[in-house]
Amino acid sequence: MQGHPTMPAGPDSGYVARRTQTGAKTDTPLIEIPQTINIITADQIRNQGAQTLGEALRYSAGVAPETYGAASQFDSYVQLRGFKADLFLDGMRLPDGSASTDWATAVVEPYGLERVEILRGPSGALYGQSSPGGIVNMVSKRPTATPLREVQIQTGSFSRLQGAFDFGGPVDPGGQVLYRFTGLVRQSQTQVDFMHDDRLFLAPALTFRPSEATTLTVLGQYLRDRNGRTSFNYLPTSGTLFPNPVNGRLPFNRYAGEPGFDRFDRDQAMIGYALDHRFNDAVSFSQGVRFTETDVYLRALNRNGELLPDNRTLNRAAFRIDATARTLTVDNRLVARFDTGALRHTALIGLDYRNEQTTYNVGRGLAPPIDIFNPTYGLAVADPGINFQTKSASLRQLGLYAQDQIKLGNWVATLSGRYDWTSVAARTTTVATQARSTVHNDSGAFTGRAGLSYVFDNGLAPYVSYSTSFQPTAETDFFGQVFRPLTSRQYEAGIKYQPAGVNASFKAAVFDIRQQNTLTADADPSHPFARVQLGEVSVRGFDAEARMSLGQGWGLIASYAYLDHKVTRSSVAAEIGRRLAATPVHQASLWADYTVQSGGLAGLTVGAGLRYVGNTTDPSNTVAIPPHLLVDASLHYDLGNASPRLAGARLSVTAKNLFDTYYVSQCGNVPGCTLGSRRTVLATLTYRW
Structure with missing residues (x-):
């Protein structure tokens, strides 16, 4: 029996993946997992030209990425089945600021990934505290046993200039030491005036194979973002969601901040390893360790309320935020x-640990208003410093989990259970008065999953499952009171189909999720950035996805999701029955591409896609955001088909929102909205040898 790596080590060819490590923490066929799981392959990321995690997720059923629009530097806010998803890298949770603030949430560069796996529904039984919507697990590029050499240059919309490289292969003649070094550097403007998208990304990796039974891979990452301006580009509803009665609509590029004052810097570093050892053909051990450090500095002007009665003047306020996160994660697994x-068993027992320390320091100050329809920049704004609030928090979690995947003929039963011990603490200081408040909460919780599948010989696999999760937090409300842990459960029934002899996969599922103690934004405008806790939220729905990489050069991805979501219990009677903010009821997408197989155009790939997002609402359910339909397109050509001297060269052109459709991505409690991504055209030249 071959050893089982911590994650599938290489990319899948085409759009269809058949095995997963995310769904069970063991190397398992997708069709045997009793939950919906979707995999975005490296080919899909490349062919669709995804530049962010949000863009990579655009064609997945029931996934709502890019909620805060094109102006946001936070690519990590992703909704699954109506809830904010938790992000994992190589099976271990990324820092998310759950101890105090999401400003220090980690981000991931897609060029450094082999695949993205989406596990839907509560997954606490394997991953500890996690969202009821599910998790998004990204898989890093690993060292390769065969030489890999790739360089890339990209240019296009908004004066973009980007270079990237990816090198890998054996270090020694015997192949006992392998390496991978991936990097990217970008200098670019954005669709918003004065905002930049400058990035440096470096990811070295080394694999040591002292014997056939043991593999140790050391993984490192460094990411630096210098965006020059802020993600606080909320614009008034009058002029975005609704045409201004006097001045019409605001353009995509309108900036509500002050270029001479605003600033956003992010530095992020990761170092860790994945150890795999096979004792014999039946027993193997894996350990993953990672330390992550994230620092964010933000100085920004944000809109303060709606437009004044003259229909053009917007009040603003100054903010200063310093946020950090230091996280150590360890995961041990014995299979x-x-x-x-x-009965055939695949038994798993594991022990994992997470220690996350965060700080969140805030300053507030005055700022001059702006004529948002005819802005004049260059006004003096004083840095408020950290004059409002400082907060430090810690979250420690220790989890013991076990699972048994049992096969009897065509039946597959999956039984998982876990107990977590958590300790959360936070200390908040009001700067002006030096008043301090301290909260501390120790808790424990059991979570589980039970699923049953029947895999027919023709590739059809119906299943049912029940799963739970919980989320402790040291986060407090505006008055310093700690929130209760969030708990959730899901019933799911579905069917998967992988027809024999065809490279295709079909999935469909119905589900019922309930979450208690849900957090949402505080509707009181005098409580900026604060949140409150509701009673219970219900999400019922259906999602389906089809993926095909067919013969004769065809590829297809299709998805649809329906969500019936609402607040079912709350201490505030007016909130009962409200829909969840920024959560569409209907969502659908379709992507198809074709590669010419012969003739003078052999090697040319033409692709096109449609993305539909249904209507959504704001947290108070007083503002309706209309649906939008966007069109994407791509062209790829392997230049080696034109001349043998160009073998290994590939030219790609991708267009997102091809018709430059104007749309609003979401609106917040205090009236203000963010605009979606406008047309972006990028040309990429890649050379491999």
């Missing part, structure tokens, strides 16, 4: 494969 009579 044993054995039989008891007619």
